[in-house]
Amino acid sequence: MKKIEKGKLFLKQNLDIFSCPFCHENINALENNSLICDNQHVINLNKKGTVNFLTHSQKGDYDSKEMWHARRNILQKGLFDKIIEEILKEMPNEKVNLIDVGCGEGTPLVKLTEKRPQFKDAMVGFDISKDSINLATDNQKDIFFCIADLANLPFATNKIDAIIDIFSPSSYKEFNRVLSDKGKVYKIVPNSDYLKELRSLLYDKSSEHATYSNQKVVELFFENYPQAQKKEIKYKFKLTDDDFLDLLEMTPLKWGASDEKIADVKQHPLNEITVDVVLLIS
Numbered sequence: 001m002k003k004i005e006k007g008k009l010f011l012k013q014n015l016d017i018f019s020c021p022f023c024h025e026n027i028n029a030l031e032n033n034s035l036i037c038d039n040q041h042v043i044n045l046n047k048k049g050t051v052n053f054l055t056h057s058q059k060g061d062y063d064s065k066e067m068w069h070a071r072r073n074i075l076q077k078g079l080f081d082k083i084i085e086e087i088l089k090e091m092p093n094e095k096v097n098l099i100d101v102g103c104g105e106g107t108p109l110v111k112l113t114e115k116r117p118q119f120k121d122a123m124v125g126f127d128i129s130k131d132s133i134n135l136a137t138d139n140q141k142d143i144f145f146c147i148a149d150l151a152n153l154p155f156a157t158n159k160i161d162a163i164i165d166i167f168s169p170s171s172y173k174e175f176n177r178v179l180s181d182k183g184k185v186y187k188i189v190p191n192s193d194y195l196k197e198l199r200s201l202l203y204d205k206s207s208e209h210a211t212y213s214n215q216k217v218v219e220l221f222f223e224n225y226p227q228a229q230k231k232e233i234k235y236k237f238k239l240t241d242d243d244f245l246d247l248l249e250m251t252p253l254k255w256g257a258s259d260e261k262i263a264d265v266k267q268h269p270l271n272e273i274t275v276d277v278v279l280l281i282s
């Protein structure tokens with residue numbers, strides 16, 4: 001099936017979970033290759049079978065094709081597989097309408113859907129980065145990927161049963177608007193030992209980047225969801241030299257380091273890395 005036909009099929013079957021990002025009314029029709037809301041706003045599908053729901057031009061920090069290819073390589077190798085397993089254990093054993101906010105190049109969502117084929121979930125991944133969504137639309141799964149802003153969700157009120165947020169920002173006001181009565185947020189936040197070996201290669205002990213605390217992010221989650229659960233997930237992941245280069249390319253952790261430092265670190269590949277995160281469930 002052509003990408004545009006695949007996209008149209010998904011939208012036709014799941015039109016009720018979307019809403020207009022301009023006026024927040026329902027999307028009531030898919031005509032030719034366009035979504036049309038109750039107020040006649042028109043949003044076009046492109047040939048990749050996806051939609052840009054941004055109401056004005058916005059550029060994220062993550063617009064780099066190289067970064068997204070590197071992230072895909074290492075995620076496909078399994079860097080986050082144990083994280084995805086833990087999320088799966090917590091998900092309900094029934095069909096859900098699910099969104100992955102800040103989904104990046106899409107591998108986590110592809111891996112998630114592969115483990116739940118029996119439920120025929122309606123799965124949507126979106127990101128503000130066009131490069132990431134371009135790559136995400138390559139997948140053959142029944143997942144709809146689109147460009148959108150998590151602070152202005154193009155989803156209908158009370159329609160979403162699962163919000164997956166893996167290392168991405170959150171907008172709890174919007175999350176709470178779209179969540180159904182039984183809906184839950186599954187948020188992954190790095191802990192202080194996340195990629196610690198790489199952190200200590202990149203930064204001296206005196207650097208502000210030498211340590212990381214998730215305290216504020218976790219506190220904000222509990223302010224919004226006082227009954228939330230917290231699950232620690234910590235493991236080591238083996239790296240080949242190529243994996244190490246992909247890891248270095250894909251992580252925002254290096255954004256505070258100089259080019260000279262990064263060039264130097266490339267000469268000292270690690271053969272193992274710590275993944276240390278917390279799973280928060282509302």
Ligand SMILES: C[S@@+](CC[C@H](N)C(=O)[O-])C[C@H]1O[C@@H](n2cnc3c(N)ncnc32)[C@H](O)[C@@H]1O
Nearest residue numbers: 060062102103104127128129149150166167168
């Ligand atoms: C660390 S990356 C994580 C990507 C993906 N979840 C993964 O684990 O590979 C954070 C992501 O959040 C996205 N992001 C940041 N602000 C956003 C916004 N306002 N709306 C949608 N996505 C956003 C970035 O473009 C980036 O893809």
Ligand SMILES: [Zn+2]
Nearest residue numbers: 020023037041
């Ligand atoms: Zn509208």
